[in-house]
Amino acid sequence: MAKNTSEIKIDVALDENKIPEKLKWTATDGGILNQDTKAMMLAVWDHKSQEALRIDLWTKDMPLDEMKIFFHQTLSGMADTFFRATNDEKMTDTMKDFCDYFAEKLELKTKKE
Known part of the structure; x- marks a missing residue:
């Protein structure tokens, strides 16, 4: 216990x-x-x-632009957690590629730069 x-x-x-x-x-x-x-x-x-x-x-007052950033950061964090939990580098890289694609499609990269 x-x-x-x-x-x-x-x-x-x-x-x-x-x-x-x-x-x-x-x-x-x-x-x-x-x-x-x-x-x-x-x-x-x-x-x-x-x-x-x-x-x-x-x-109900969560801004849409912040929700998109929240999802991107959550997905990125899940990729990091997946690697720590499984040590599966290949799948982690695939997940991170998707996170980059997600950010690109939502134009999140340009907002940070």
Whole structure:
């Protein structure tokens, strides 16, 4: 049994139609306390059913241009995580190529430069 535990908390304020208006998260071990955010994605692995379970939330005022950047950074981060988890360099390179293609099609590269 684990001797230490850590908690990550997500608070979702909903409007009358149950659409997220505000998102806040806390991770005290990371020094984060009720930090505002506009979007989040959470995936957990259910080993019994062998499937990923996901929660994707964003506030109704999340700007579209920021959502595109969020997706690009999330996909890029997943490629890095995939490599750390599997050490599969060939597939990681393929994933990164897709991330470059994604950014190019959304014209994200020109915004950063």
